[in-house]
Amino acid sequence: MNAKKVIIDCDPGIDDALALLLALHAPELEILGITIVCGNVPTTQGAENALKVLQFANRLDIPVYLGEAKPLQRDYVDAMDTHGSDGLGETYLPNVTQTRPHKDAISFLAKTLSQQTKVSIIALGPLTNIARLLQKYPNCLTGLDEFVTMGGNFKSHGNCSPVAEYNYWCDPDAAKEVYEAFTYNPLLKQKQIHMIGLDVTRKIVLTPNLITYMKFLSPRIGNFIQTITQFYIDFHWKQEGILGCVINDPLAVAYFIDRSLCHGFSAYTTIETEGICIGQTVVDAYDFWKKEKNSYILTQTDIFRFMEFFITKVFAVPSDTTRQMLQQILVVHTDAPLPQISQPCFSSVQTCERGVVL
Ligand code: BDR
Numbered sequence: 001m002n003a004k005k006v007i008i009d010c011d012p013g014i015d016d017a018l019a020l021l022l023a024l025h026a027p028e029l030e031i032l033g034i035t036i037v038c039g040n041v042p043t044t045q046g047a048e049n050a051l052k053v054l055q056f057a058n059r060l061d062i063p064v065y066l067g068e069a070k071p072l073q074r075d076y077v078d079a080m081d082t083h084g085s086d087g088l089g090e091t092y093l094p095n096v097t098q099t100r101p102h103k104d105a106i107s108f109l110a111k112t113l114s115q116q117t118k119v120s121i122i123a124l125g126p127l128t129n130i131a132r133l134l135q136k137y138p139n140c141l142t143g144l145d146e147f148v149t150m151g152g153n154f155k156s157h158g159n160c161s162p163v164a165e166y167n168y169w170c171d172p173d174a175a176k177e178v179y180e181a182f183t184y185n186p187l188l189k190q191k192q193i194h195m196i197g198l199d200v201t202r203k204i205v206l207t208p209n210l211i212t213y214m215k216f217l218s219p220r221i222g223n224f225i226q227t228i229t230q231f232y233i234d235f236h237w238k239q240e241g242i243l244g245c246v247i248n249d250p251l252a253v254a255y256f257i258d259r260s261l262c263h264g265f266s267a268y269t270t271i272e273t274e275g276i277c278i279g280q281t282v283v284d285a286y287d288f289w290k291k292e293k294n295s296y297i298l299t300q301t302d303i304f305r306f307m308e309f310f311i312t313k314v315f316a317v318p319s320d321t322t323r324q325m326l327q328q329i330l331v332v333h334t335d336a337p338l339p340q341i342s343q344p345c346f347s348s349v350q351t352c353e354r355g356v357v358l
């Protein structure tokens with residue numbers, strides 16, 4: 001099999017950790033490096049967490065690089081309320097000592113993308129590293145194949161404000177620059193950003209039943225997943241009234257490997273950088289502005305097939321067995337939206353605007 005070369009840019013982060021776990025178990029991918037951006041946790045903590053996942057998967061051969069420590073223009077606001085003060089659900093797993101993170105993610109990205117061909121980026125955090133890369137080395141992207149980002153929202157409501165998703169809200173200026181680059185940069189004009197936003201990721205809920213099944217399949221991996229997700233599950237119960245946790249980032253990895261897992265449409269997209277709608281993804285779905293279509297917006301996904309994909313890869317079990325069990329666990333197998341909640345999400349002031357008092 002010809003593995004696809006990929007750099008994973010992320011901010012681990014509980015769901016980033018699950019996305020890394022999936023990528024590390026996918027023979028379809030050759031992971032050239034993991035670059036860290038400030039997001040869920042500060043960059044140094046994110047790098048420690050990436051190394052912990054690599055160590056768990058016995059893949060410390062993959063290099064981790066420290067990227068930007070703050071957004072392009074805004075003050076940095078982490079998401080430790082969601083991911084825990086260590087970013088991995090307050091598990092405080094010991095730091096990895098055998099190897100340490102390398103400096104300068106931007107140089108690594110520039111060098112790799114200019115010296116190699118057919119390298120893709122899967123971005124699972126704020127787009128600060130990618131925007132800096134474009135600012136510093138606008139001509140380095142000759143080797144870029146595809147660009148997938150977990151971020152944004154089209155029709156779904158936000159998770160940081162009524163209209164904004166965290167990754168784009170955390171650094172809206174970076175997100176805007178990256179989307180603009182796919183409109184105007186001659187090296188990128190022919191390409192589109194694949195946007196795996198909340199419209200699809202909200203549907204991916206890791207429930208306690210699924211975790212129990214995972215523990216039967218492999219106590220080692222299942223326990224690891226249970227340990228790092230418990231904080232996240234508690235958060236979802238308190239904030240959204242759901243039993244389980246929305247795992248956004250693994251869907252971007254799964255979609256990168258198997259395009260049939262999500263469907264969408266092409267459009268021109270930009271990001272609001274000011275005012276009460278800061279961080280909002282503005283998708284010109286009806287082509288009002290007649291601009292170059294710089295993005296492919298994913299709006300539909302198959303929950304059942306994603307779970308089957310995740311479990312068969314991470315736990316190395318046959319699809320048939322997984323499918324039978326999922327038919328029992330995922331009783332309602334539809335693409336229906338999550339149940340309506342009786343109170344607004346993110347009711348506390350802190351989570352409502354992540355520290356910004358309205
Ligand atoms: C995104 O924000 C982060 O908290 C998650 O890791 C994910 O990348 C979801 O809005």
Ligand code: CA
Nearest residue numbers: 013016124125
């Ligand atoms: Ca993330």
